[in-house]
Amino acid sequence: MIELSLVGVRVELPSNQPIVLLKETTGERYLPIWIGAVEATAIAFALQGIHTPRPMTHDLLRDILRGNEIDVDSIVISELQDSTFFATIKMTTEGRASEISSRPSDAIALAVRIDAPIYAAEEVLEQAGIEIKDEEETEVEKFREFLDQVTPEDFAAES
Numbered sequence: 407m408i409e410l411s412l413v414g415v416r417v418e419l420p421s422n423q424p425i426v427l428l429k430e431t432t433g434e435r436y437l438p439i440w441i442g443a444v445e446a447t448a449i450a451f452a453l454q455g456i457h458t459p460r461p462m463t464h465d466l467l468r469d470i471l472r473g474n475e476i477d478v479d480s481i482v483i484s485e486l487q488d489s490t491f492f493a494t495i496k497m498t499t500e501g502r503a504s505e506i507s508s509r510p511s512d513a514i515a516l517a518v519r520i521d522a523p524i525y526a527a528e529e530v531l532e533q534a535g536i537e538i539k540d541e542e543e544t545e546v547e548k549f550r551e552f553l554d555q556v557t558p559e560d561f562a563a564e565s
Contacts (some may be wrong), residue, residue, distance in 0.1 A: 407507075407525040407526070407527060408430055408432075408433070408480060408524060408525060408526050408528060408531055409427050409430070409431045409432070409523055409524070409525050410428040410429060410431065410437060410483070410524045410526055411428065411430075411431050411515065411524075412427075412428055412449075412453070412518065412524065413427040413428060413429050413436070414426075414450075414453065414535070414537070415441070415449050415450050415453070417446075418440070418446060423440050424440070424441050424442065424443055424445070424446030424497075425438050425439065425440050426439050426441050426445075426446070426510075426511065426514055426522075427439075427552050428483075428514075428515075428524065428526070429545060430461060430535075432539070434537050435531050435534050435535035435537055436535065436537070436538060437526055437530070437531060437535050437536075437538065438509065438534075438536065438552070439483075439491050439510050439511070439534075441510070441511035442511060442519070445509075445511035445512060445514075445515055447520055448462055448463070448464050448515040449514055449515050452464070452485075452515065452519050453518060453519035462542060463513070464512065464515040464516050464519055465519065467516055468516060468520055468539070468551070469521045469563045470513060470518075471497070474499070475499060475500070476497050476498070476499040476559070477497060477498045478495060478496070478517070478520050479496045479497060479498055479499050479503075480495070480496045480522055480523045480525055481493060481494070481495055481510075481514065481516070481517045481524045481525065482494045482496065482511040482524075482525045482526070482527065483510050483513075483525070483526040483527065484526075484527050484530070484531050484539065485517070485527065485530065486529075486534055487527075491509075491510045491530070491534075492507065492509075492523070493507070493508045493510040493512075493513040493514075494506065494507060494508065494513075495508050495513050495516065505525075510550065517531055519533045531537070551557050
């Protein structure tokens, strides 16, 4: 397993498709995962420390887990099949380990709320990881600048 850090979320133009970008903590590969607008908003809210008047779904999940004394040990982006990513939420309760299948976007939204580490299987990074060359580093810096300026409302679906 390779530990990843969350670079952030953004909207890919011109498709307006949200994307979450993860990076190896000890390497140079990035893992882009296209996600839904609702999950992008949930991740962006958590990253920006925004608290809603009522709990969002991922806040509710966090509260249920805490209320039942279930510890989330880690999130693993475990598989990539037919362009679909799969994740696992690894948990412990009363010394007993368990795993729950999840969409990566939901697992990441939960991980951000509870500060759980995020990992990817080496096979996933081999299949979907990208290395950004020096000349492309400017694009990553632009991405980071964009993240500093983006607001959760930017992910709202247009009606």
